[in-house]
Amino acid sequence: MNNIWTIIKKELKRIFTDKRMLASLILPGVLIFVLYSLMGDFMTSSFVPNENYxxxxxxxxxxxxxxxxxxxxxxxxxxxxxxxxxxxxxxxxxxxxxxxxxxxxxxxxxxxxxxxxxxxxxxxxxxxxxxxxxxxxxxxxxxxxxxxxxxxxxxNATEDDFDLATDEDTSAMLITMLVPFLLLVFLFSGCMAVSTESIAGEKERGTIATLLVTPVKRSNIALGKVISLAIASLVSSLSSFIGLILSIPKLMGEVESITLSMYNLLTYIEILILMIVMVLLFTVVLSIISTFAKSVKEASQYSLPVMVIVMMFAMTSMMGTGASNVTLLYLIPVYNIVQCMNAIFSLSFNVVNFLITIFSNIVYIGIGIYLLTRMFNSEKIMFNK
Amino acid sequence: MEEILVVKNLKKTFKLSKKQQKIEKTKSDIKVAVNDLSFSTYKGEIYGLLGPNGAGKTTTLRIISTLIKADEGDAFIDGVSVKNSPDIIRKKIGFLTSELKLEDFFTPNYLYDYFSELHGVEKHTAEKRKNELFKKFGIDKFKEVKIGELSTGMKQKISLVISLVHDPNFIIFDEPTNGLDVLTAKMVTDFLIDLKNQGKTIIISTHIFSLIEKVCDRVGIIINGKMICSDTLENLTADMSLEDKFFEIYKQEVGEENE
Structure with a gap:
């Protein structure tokens, strides 16, 4: 019995005196509170009459x-x-x-x-x-x-159909509520799976030193990493996207009215552009985290809060309130992409908001790459064992 | 004799976090890792940096290999400043560390080609050198086997080979036999002698006396970031063993500092 207690004490000491481990234990509770509070606020607001309308x-x-x-x-x-x-x-x-x-x-x-x-x-x-x-x-x-x-x-006692929504509108609404959320989660997971290992893994294994003493410029090393990770993540997200679109009719059960006929080639191109931008943004952010972390485990831990933020933004598409009309909000990274996807899927595409989203994210990606290059040049970060 | 590496008054400090201050038992938030360090190495010799853990050996080698920058002073390889021309230096040096763990997924063949390309070695030259090195180290039989499936000794051989893809004339080796089993350590030691016989200049850091005695021509003893003495192995061991000599110097140095 004494031995069991000794083992318990040792294990508990390890868990409760390691700040990072402690944070990962408490974080889910904090995140649930934040997420559910936000969901509650959104749902309440959707039941409260809009006086201005x-x-x-x-x-x-x-x-x-x-x-x-x-x-x-x-x-x-x-x-x-x-x-x-x-x-x-x-x-x-x-x-x-x-x-x-x-x-x-x-x-x-x-x-x-x-x-x-x-x-x-x-x-x-x-x-x-x-x-x-x-x-x-x-x-x-x-x-x-x-x-x-x-x-x-x-x-409404007759057999008439009182809901006059067309099949296309109903399908668009369901797709708008589901696809952006799932797509963002898949995109982020895909990026996370490859990004954390790529840089933090090299640091952990010591191969980063061998790479840094080659005559290759550090900015080129950083760029090479980001581009390859983005390609890998994009393949993963494309597969998720195709799987998702094909499974939507099945996901909705036997609802015969579900159709994708309202979307044309342009819709898919617009979504693809948003996905590429999104993947690049996620890859850059996760690469920064991976570069900062000392190990793959640490990189995964640091990525978790970012994933929650992404999920929070992604959930805004599930509220069924349509895309935001406030142009300034399209400067907020991730959120702007969710809103653009929302607009595209609900057939209310706005070219100005779309362009603001693309260009603002390109700027953020550029800033991220610049930061990443600086980090690769920082001995404090690259050798922070 | 021709000087290949000249290290002049190197100084490197690191900022300590509160946690590190606690570990180091110091109130100062600055740690001087290397302090006014100077020495030089000659063409075709193996120079050993000897010192206890935390003496500043790895920091010195990292500065010379352009991985980190010195706060003060500079090092010159073939007259080229490490501080001002790191890109040129990187073409001249090979940097090896026993801490290196290659990615399990790749094959020796792939990794050799990858690093050759990064070092800008011509395909034909790279292929010729690869065949020679692989044959010499017995890697050729395993060149298409994933690293993860190879023995520790073989992994170490591959690490050595891929660090030298560009056939550098100046080789920096941090703790070459640290943590290696006796067979792999012997293989590394023989490799160092072989490189020396090829006319390469090598600088190693270690705290293992037997390694120094076996391979080094000259030795620099570093304690607390300072170069205490730099001389030939012959002179240092003239009247006592290297181990005894080191502890004599260490006692003097640490004793003086404590006083």
Missing amino acids: EYRIVAINEPESFSSIHNSENYNIKIEDDITDVDTAKSMLANNQIELIIVYEEDFENKLLGEIKPNVSIYYNSTSTESTEIYNYYLTAFSVISVNVTYNFYV
């Missing part, structure tokens, strides 16, 4: 006594009076020109007093966050009124 609603055959249902303290509602044709309204809803259509049965008020309950049909577009929000609001409002004895009616 004007919700455009078409109400057809609406009795006067029901007009008060549009008086909301939380939503800024505008009734589009000039649209009276259901088909026109449906087409507008499918194209996100309006957020909701409410169609009352003809002679609705009189039918309320009859034996057969009348029906109210509420149409929405599930690919629009605003449309879904306002749909839920009206659904609740009508449900509350319909249980009243005086106003007894049905809501």
